[in-house]
Amino acid sequence: MTTAAPPIRTHTPTEWVRRSLFKNWWSGLITVVLVPLILYFGYRAFRFVFVTGQWEAVQVNLTLFMQGTFPRDEQWRLIAQVLLFALAFGVGAGTRGAAVRDAAEDAGLPFERENLLATLRRMWSLVAFIAVLLVIASLDDVGGFINPFLVVLGAAIVAYIGTQARRLPRSLRNVGWLVTVTLLVAGFQVVSGFDAGGWVPLGIVFGIAAYSIAPVDRLEASWLRVALRIVAALVVALIIRFIYSAVDTTGIGWDVWSGLHLTLMVSAIAIVLSFPLGLLLALARRSTLPALRWMATTYIELIRGVPLITLLFMGQFIFGFVVPANIDLSDITKAIAAMTLFTAAYVAEIVRGGLQSLPGGQTEAGQALGLAPPAIMRRIVLPQALRAVIPAMVGQFISLFKDSSLLAIIAILDFLRVRNIVHAQEAFRGVGIAETLVFVAVGYWAFAFAMSRESQRLERRLKVSR
Amino acid sequence: MTTEQNPQVFSDATKAKGDAVIELRGVDKFFGDFQALYDVNMNVGRTEVIVVIGPSGSGKSTLIRCINRLEKHDNGAIRVDGIELTEDIRNIQEIRKETGMVFQSFNLFPHLTVIDNITLAPRQVRHAPKDQAESEAMKLLERVGIPEQARKYPGQLSGGQQQRVAIARSLAMKPKVMLFDEPTSALDPEMIKEVLDVMVELAKGGMTMIVVTHEMGFARAVADRVVFMSDGRIVEVGTPEHFFTNPQEERTKLFLSQIL
Numbered sequence: 001m002t003t004a005a006p007p008i009r010t011h012t013p014t015e016w017v018r019r020s021l022f023k024n025w026w027s028g029l030i031t032v033v034l035v036p037l038i039l040y041f042g043y044r045a046f047r048f049v050f051v052t053g054q055w056e057a058v059q060v061n062l063t064l065f066m067q068g069t070f071p072r073d074e075q076w077r078l079i080a081q082v083l084l085f086a087l088a089f090g091v092g093a094g095t096r097g098a099a100v101r102d103a104a105e106d107a108g109l110p111f112e113r114e115n116l117l118a119t120l121r122r123m124w125s126l127v128a129f130i131a132v133l134l135v136i137a138s139l140d141d142v143g144g145f146i147n148p149f150l151v152v153l154g155a156a157i158v159a160y161i162g163t164q165a166r167r168l169p170r171s172l173r174n175v176g177w178l179v180t181v182t183l184l185v186a187g188f189q190v191v192s193g194f195d196a197g198g199w200v201p202l203g204i205v206f207g208i209a210a211y212s213i214a215p216v217d218r219l220e221a222s223w224l225r226v227a228l229r230i231v232a233a234l235v236v237a238l239i240i241r242f243i244y245s246a247v248d249t250t251g252i253g254w255d256v257w258s259g260l261h262l263t264l265m266v267s268a269i270a271i272v273l274s275f276p277l278g279l280l281l282a283l284a285r286r287s288t289l290p291a292l293r294w295m296a297t298t299y300i301e302l303i304r305g306v307p308l309i310t311l312l313f314m315g316q317f318i319f320g321f322v323v324p325a326n327i328d329l330s331d332i333t334k335a336i337a338a339m340t341l342f343t344a345a346y347v348a349e350i351v352r353g354g355l356q357s358l359p360g361g362q363t364e365a366g367q368a369l370g371l372a373p374p375a376i377m378r379r380i381v382l383p384q385a386l387r388a389v390i391p392a393m394v395g396q397f398i399s400l401f402k403d404s405s406l407l408a409i410i411a412i413l414d415f416l417r418v419r420n421i422v423h424a425q426e427a428f429r430g431v432g433i434a435e436t437l438v439f440v441a442v443g444y445w446a447f448a449f450a451m452s453r454e455s456q457r458l459e460r461r462l463k464v465s466r
Numbered sequence: 467m468t469t470e471q472n473p474q475v476f477s478d479a480t481k482a483k484g485d486a487v488i489e490l491r492g493v494d495k496f497f498g499d500f501q502a503l504y505d506v507n508m509n510v511g512r513t514e515v516i517v518v519i520g521p522s523g524s525g526k527s528t529l530i531r532c533i534n535r536l537e538k539h540d541n542g543a544i545r546v547d548g549i550e551l552t553e554d555i556r557n558i559q560e561i562r563k564e565t566g567m568v569f570q571s572f573n574l575f576p577h578l579t580v581i582d583n584i585t586l587a588p589r590q591v592r593h594a595p596k597d598q599a600e601s602e603a604m605k606l607l608e609r610v611g612i613p614e615q616a617r618k619y620p621g622q623l624s625g626g627q628q629q630r631v632a633i634a635r636s637l638a639m640k641p642k643v644m645l646f647d648e649p650t651s652a653l654d655p656e657m658i659k660e661v662l663d664v665m666v667e668l669a670k671g672g673m674t675m676i677v678v679t680h681e682m683g684f685a686r687a688v689a690d691r692v693v694f695m696s697d698g699r700i701v702e703v704g705t706p707e708h709f710f711t712n713p714q715e716e717r718t719k720l721f722l723s724q725i726l
Contacts, residue, residue, distance in 0.1 A: 106617035365573035
């Protein structure tokens with residue numbers, strides 16, 4: 001006997017309406033009240049966007065919203081940055097996809113590569129925002145938002161080429177990651193330029209890479225292994241430094257960054273810095289050394305008890321006192337430091353929650369195998385604890401991203417504050433105030449929503465692999 | 467100390483065959499005010515298989531967890547392969563390297579594949595090269611009967627398979643002693659045998675083992691000596707024949723009448 005397939009339930013539209021909208025008397029009542037309201041507000045919103053809205057304030061100042069007062073004749077740097085980041089995104093996605101595919105193949109599980117359409121749908125809020133930007137830019141050319149179509153098209157092509165990194169053989173996986181990080185740093189430095197310390201980020205990354213792949217496993221003495229690894233790391237870092245000294249170092253420092261560009265960069269920098277700091281704080285808070293534990297706890301509780309606005313204001317004064325007098329910190333540097341220190345305290349608490357959620361048997365199993373405490377932490381505890389807290393962590397980073405709008409109150413020209421300049425213009429004094437607000441809100445939402453979706457996806461995928 | 471000393475048990479317990487790999491002398495263990503172990507004395511000889519039985523809460527698990535310092539004993543001395551267990555972290559590490567442990571709840575690392583679970587300790591602790599560690603891991607997986615699962619994650623395996631991976635993971639460190647803490651208690655009945663079979667093979671291969679279990683069949687078939695514990699004390703020790711057919715102590719008789 002063949003087993004019958006489960007019946008597929010089909011509904012006629014009438015049936016669907018009855019089942020979902022008029023199931024009983026109160027659902028009918030809710031429908032009768034809500035539908036006209038929704039239709040009315042939908043109509044008003046439609047009219048606002050397409051008929052009554054005075055979008056010239058956005059249209060004319062689109063470049064201002066994007067890059068603020070960034071020098072116009074240096075705009076090529078921003079375009080180069082977009083292209084380099086797009087390439088980094090592509091290479092990273094391709095490498096990551098290949099790694100997932102390898103793991104699935106090894107485990108004998110089916111693997112299907114995500115197609116382009118699914119990727120775009122996954123990030124639909126960003127795609128929609130870019131589309132809105134292109135539409136606005138195309139309405140007329142007063143904005144001087146140079147060839148935005150070409151930039152978007154170029155970024156898409158470059159990103160697609162980057163994803164071909166998935167075709168690299170397995171042995172080159174780590175090279176893929178290294179290239180990704182290098183492109184990210186290059187993308188940053190093509191705008192920022194670099195002075196004497198510019199080699200440090202890549203020096204650290206390549207140094208760590210050299211340290212971890214140094215072929216010293218077969219050596220007997222452990223001090224010799226460590227020593228050779230350190231030598232390898234230092235040599236590689238010095239090579240990076242040498243290469244940097246041969247390259248043009250001029251750039252546009254972040255003192256004059258502004259607009260959406262500033263908002264995105266400040267958020268990204270604060271996220272990248274606050275994560276390791278928060279991690280260290282969480283570990284310190286669980287340390288067996290009382291002094292370390294006490295300091296971490298005090299720091300976390302102090303920071304969490306103070307509003308971010310207060311910290312931003314205080315940062316403008318305090319950081320000037322703690323660094324040597326000959327170092328002149330810019331307002332933006334101080335603001336990034338304040339946001340990093342603020343977020344790190346929250347990240348620390350989130351990570352601590354993850355550490356506590358791990359069953360004690362995991363640590364015990366590591367101990368029973370003779371693993372040293374640092375190895376247990378690095379190989380067993382942290383990978384699992386951090387996975388468990390991805391949603392909370394991304395939530396914190398989304399908060400950080402949105403809170404970057406507070407930079408406006410310490411006179412930094414971020415995405416939101418560009419509005420002040422716009423409405424100080426003769427043509428837009430008191431004109432299009434709601435429109436510019438809506439535009440900025442949509443911009444924030446597009447990025448925040450994309451981050452949220454990515455975190456959900458990450459969560460799902462990690463759950464699958466265990 | 468108010469422990470009631472039973473000289474009969476003491477002399478039995480120290481009668482190990484061959485030289486002792488594990489020695490416990492007057493071991494006490496407290497959890498706060500509660501005393502979990504009272505003056506435990508035991509010698510385990512090389513290649514000897516000891517099965518520890520007793521009602522729950524009798525200190526069986528605590529006993530073997532003291533041997534690799536997952537619990538710290540409060541009085542007495544513990545020596546493993548001639549190394550005395552002290553506060554010194556290096557001593558503890560040395561003993562843990564020589565001592566494999568298998569847990570009731572497997573405690574595999576869920577974020578690592580089976581083969582990575584097995585090679586983690588050899589690579590981190592013994593600094594074995596990757597290819598060598600993996601080929602040895604594959605041999606161990608063949609020994610426990612599941613080489614085809616090497617690249618899967620623990621969550622994709624049955625309980626019995628997971629516990630066999632856990633045994634392979636311990637063996638990868640080439641321990642001199644294996645401790646089993648109720649290895650089959652969390653398993654569905656149909657999976658118990660596959661794990662016990664692996665343990666029987668291991669015993670036949672000359673591994674020194676201390677097994678806390680409720681599997682009386684295993685005790686009968688494999689144990690050199692059976693240790694009965696109750697209320698933190700070793701009550702009776704004997705060969706399986708002697709222990710199951712002619713127990714001396716009232717508490718042993720009562721326990722056996724309840725479970726057999």
